[in-house]
Amino acid sequence: MKAKLLQLLLTMSDSYISGQAISEQLGCSRTAIWKHIDALRKEGYKIEAVQNKGYRLVFTPNLLTDHSIQATLATERFGKKVIVRDEVTSTQELAHQFAQEGNEEGTIIVAEQQTAGKGRLGRKWYSPKGTGIWMSIILRPSLAIQEAPQLTLVAAVAVVRAIKNVTGIEASIKWPNDLLINDRKVAGILTEMQADPDRIQSIILGIGMNVLQEEVPEELEEIATSLWKEKGVQVDRTALLAEILKELEWFYDTFLQSGLQFIKPMWEAHARGMGERITARGVNETVTGTALGITDQGVLRILDDKGNEREVYSGDLDFFHTDR
Amino acid sequence: MKIQELRELIKLIDDSSIDEFKYEEGGAKVTMRKQVKGAEKQTVVEGVQTVTAAPTTPAAPVPQEERQVEQPTTELKPQNPIQEEPTHSSNEKGIKAITSPMVGTFYQAPSPDSAPYVQVGDHVQENSVVCIVEAMKLMNEIEAEVKGEIVEVLVENGQLVEYGQELFLVRTG
Numbered sequence: 001m002k003a004k005l006l007q008l009l010l011t012m013s014d015s016y017i018s019g020q021a022i023s024e025q026l027g028c029s030r031t032a033i034w035k036h037i038d039a040l041r042k043e044g045y046k047i048e049a050v051q052n053k054g055y056r057l058v059f060t061p062n063l064l065t066d067h068s069i070q071a072t073l074a075t076e077r078f079g080k081k082v083i084v085r086d087e088v089t090s091t092q093e094l095a096h097q098f099a100q101e102g103n104e105e106g107t108i109i110v111a112e113q114q115t116a117g118k119g120r121l122g123r124k125w126y127s128p129k130g131t132g133i134w135m136s137i138i139l140r141p142s143l144a145i146q147e148a149p150q151l152t153l154v155a156a157v158a159v160v161r162a163i164k165n166v167t168g169i170e171a172s173i174k175w176p177n178d179l180l181i182n183d184r185k186v187a188g189i190l191t192e193m194q195a196d197p198d199r200i201q202s203i204i205l206g207i208g209m210n211v212l213q214e215e216v217p218e219e220l221e222e223i224a225t226s227l228w229k230e231k232g233v234q235v236d237r238t239a240l241l242a243e244i245l246k247e248l249e250w251f252y253d254t255f256l257q258s259g260l261q262f263i264k265p266m267w268e269a270h271a272r273g274m275g276e277r278i279t280a281r282g283v284n285e286t287v288t289g290t291a292l293g294i295t296d297q298g299v300l301r302i303l304d305d306k307g308n309e310r311e312v313y314s315g316d317l318d319f320f321h322t323d324r
Numbered sequence: 325m326k327i328q329e330l331r332e333l334i335k336l337i338d339d340s341s342i343d344e345f346k347y348e349e350g351g352a353k354v355t356m357r358k359q360v361k362g363a364e365k366q367t368v369v370e371g372v373q374t375v376t377a378a379p380t381t382p383a384a385p386v387p388q389e390e391r392q393v394e395q396p397t398t399e400l401k402p403q404n405p406i407q408e409e410p411t412h413s414s415n416e417k418g419i420k421a422i423t424s425p426m427v428g429t430f431y432q433a434p435s436p437d438s439a440p441y442v443q444v445g446d447h448v449q450e451n452s453v454v455c456i457v458e459a460m461k462l463m464n465e466i467e468a469e470v471k472g473e474i475v476e477v478l479v480e481n482g483q484l485v486e487y488g489q490e491l492f493l494v495r496t497g
Contacts, residue, residue, distance in 0.1 A: 146426040146487055149459040176460040191462040197425060197469060203462075283429065283482025298460055313459040313484060314429035 001028065005036050007071035009047065009057040018054035062212065064110050064133070064237055072242040077106040078137065078249040079242070085109070087129075089116040092192060092206045095136035099194070099202040105140040108245070117208060131212040131226070133241050137248070139203040141256055145195050148203060149313075152177045152191050153298045154255045155205055157266050158247040159187055165247070166240045167231050172272040174317055175291075175300050179209075180272055183319070184225035186210055207244065211237050260296060268293055273319045278302070280315035287312055330354070339423070339488040412476050412493045420470045421478075421490040428459035430491065432481045440481075442492070446474045454492055457485060472496035 004026055008017065019030045026033070037047055037055060044061030060068075066082045073079050081103065088094050088111040095109045113129035141148070156177045163171050163179070163186075171179045171186060179187040187209040194201045210216070210226035212234055227235045255263060268274060271294075279288045280302060289304035300312040337345050337356050345356040414421035424430070432440040432455050442454045448468040457464045476493040479485055 145464070148464070149426070149428070149462040152460045152462050189461065193462055193464045194467075195425060195464060197423075283431075284480070285482075313427060314461075 001026065001032075002036050002039065003067035003070035005033065006040065006045075006067050009040075009045075009055065010060075010071055013057045016048075016050060016053040016056045021054065060236065060238075062234060062237055063130075064112060064241065068238045069108075069110065069241060072238045073245065074242060075106075075245050075249045078245040078252075079106060079108050081107040083107070083109045085111045087111065087113045087115060090114050091117075091134050091136040092190065092204055095138055095204045095206070096192070096194075096202075099138045099204060103138055105138060106249075107138045109136045109138075110134065110241070128213070131210065133207065133209040133211055133237055133244070135208075135241065135244075136204050136206045137245075139205055139252070141200060141203065141252075143200060143256070145193075145198075145200060147259075147297075148193055148195075148200060149176075149191075150255070150260050150298045151203060151205065151252075152189055153260070153267050153294075154251050154263055155189050155191070155207065155248060157263055157270065158251040159189065159207060159209070159244055160270050161251075162240065162243040162247045163187075163227070166243050167227060167233075167235055169227070169231060171270070173267060173270045174272050175294070176298065181225055181227075181230045183272070185223055186225050186227065186230070205248075209240075211235055211240065260298060264294065264296065264298070267298075273317065277320045279318040279320075280312045281318065282312070282315040287315070335486075335488055412495075414490055414493060418495055418497055419475065420472070420494050420496050422454055422466065422468055422470070422492040422494060424457050424466070424485045424487065424489045424491055426457060426459060426464060427487050428457040428462075428464065428485060430479045430481065430483050430485045431456040431458060432477070442474050442477075444474050444477060448472065448474060448494065466491070468492075468494065470494050470496050 005022065008022060008025060019033055022033050023030050037049075041047055043063060043065065044059075045057065046059035048056045048058050050056070064084060066084045069079060069082050069084070083094070083098065085094070088109075091109045091111050091114060094111075095107075098107060098109060111134050114134050117134060139151070141151070143151075153176055156173045156179065159179060160171050160173060163169055169181060171181050174180055174185075177189040178185050179189075187207065190206040190208075192204045192206070194203075210224065212228050213226035214228055216224045216226060216229070227240075251263060274291050274293055276291060277289070278291045279286060280300065287302050287304055287310050289302045289310070292301040292303055292309065294300055295311065300315075302310045302312055304310050333345075333347075333354070334356065337358070343358050345354075347354040412419050434441070434456070442448060442452070448454060449471055450467065450469055452468045453465045454468050454474075455466050457466055472494040474492055475495050478490050478492065485491065
């Protein structure tokens with residue numbers, strides 16, 4: 001109800017809409033509408049009310065709420081169920097719980113703050129309150145288990161497109177899934193899977209993005225950035241989140257239908273360091289050489305210094321020179 | 325049949341309970357036979373060439389091309405040091421292997437500072453997480469799928485594991 005009212009106000013924000021028209025469209029009393037308008041105002045929305053004209057939304061706070069997200073979504077399935085929490089240890093953890101309880105594909109878990117944001121292998125993700133998009137989405141693809149890792153690449157392309165659509169910024173992808181602006185990390189993707197030997201139960205796709213940090217901590221300045229820092233404006237997080245879900249749903253469906261074939265060239269077009277000298281640091285081995293691209297399965301191909309073509313499934317990349 | 329298809333086939337047969345497999349297409353015949361008692365499995369491609377299937381556990385992240393070497397069957401040798409003196413084998417009665425469902429990096433613990441999920445001597449349930457296999461930052465939590473005691477860890481932390489590769493041996497029952 002609140003989401004529908006907000007959606008109406010958002011679409012009509014350049015004109016007034018009367019209380020009568022709202023109550024007809026939403027099928028509820030004018031008293032109920034007044035109550036919801038009041039609640040939205042308390043959250044920080046500025047809603048003008050003019051006698052004989054009606055209501056008009058003039059200011060939207062940069063908040064992520066279930067109704068703000070639902071009022072903005074343009075997807076078929078992703079985000080139809082939204083769980084927003086003020087503070088969680090990690091959205092990934094919570095999403096695992098919700099997945100185990102049987103929540104359907106497309107359910108998203110969003111938090112304004114993570115006290116123990118999850119990076120890969122327990123690495124922490126810096127996620128102060130109200131500044132980013134910290135989101136996990138439940139997926140239940142019918143895919144062979146060995147094809148599932150390609151989803152990380154699919155998500156990376158979707159998020160790059162969403163950033164471009166909303167801000168105009170061209171982010172680049174650091175294999176397989178970090179997003180960089182001017183070689184500093186702006187977003188990361190983490191995918192966790194639970195599967196039976198022959199069937200995927202659920203995949204929790206986590207996206208962490210720095211949006212509204214005016215500054216990043218000094219020790220991270222060389223390696224991390226935010227959209228505010230790069231663009232100089234406070235990007236509306238709800239609009240960005242809705243765009244991410246829209247792109248993600250489209251790329252996900254395309255991937256399930258036809259594999260990586262259409263997405264691979266888009267991934268490569270945004271990839272950082274291809275054709276250049278790079279180092280891939282794994283747990284037991286480090287491979288240095290020329291990045292040749294990715295295989296049809298998304299595996300990184302490196303021509304090492306002995307002239308052997310190597311296929312890298314895991315590791316962190318280092319680049320030797322930067323565009324700075 | 326292309327070498328790539330042949331490889332896939334070998335893997336599939338390797339992971340299956342089939343002991344012998346024959347296939348004919350356009351004059352080329354393929355016969356595969358498993359010697360289930362020994363550590364080696366042998367693959368013969370009649371009339372075309374002779375191929376030795378590598379043991380299911382490659383030692384290091386070597387590109388696939390290098391791993392499977394054509395050589396006469398008389399020179400069959402186990403190629404993996406881990407399997408040279410097996411204290412247990414998944415062919416033994418009461419011993420089951422936990423295998424990897426995908427190619428990726430094996431992690432024995434949730435983070436570098438954490439204790440391993442399981443060690444030799446630990447008892448596991450079907451749904452106990454025993455390790456993570458990661459590829460392209462997709463973390464796959466592997467569950468035991470069997471109930472019993474871990475008697476052997478066959479791979480090292482950080483090692484690249486193949487599809488179907490045995491990771492742990494579990495004594496069941």
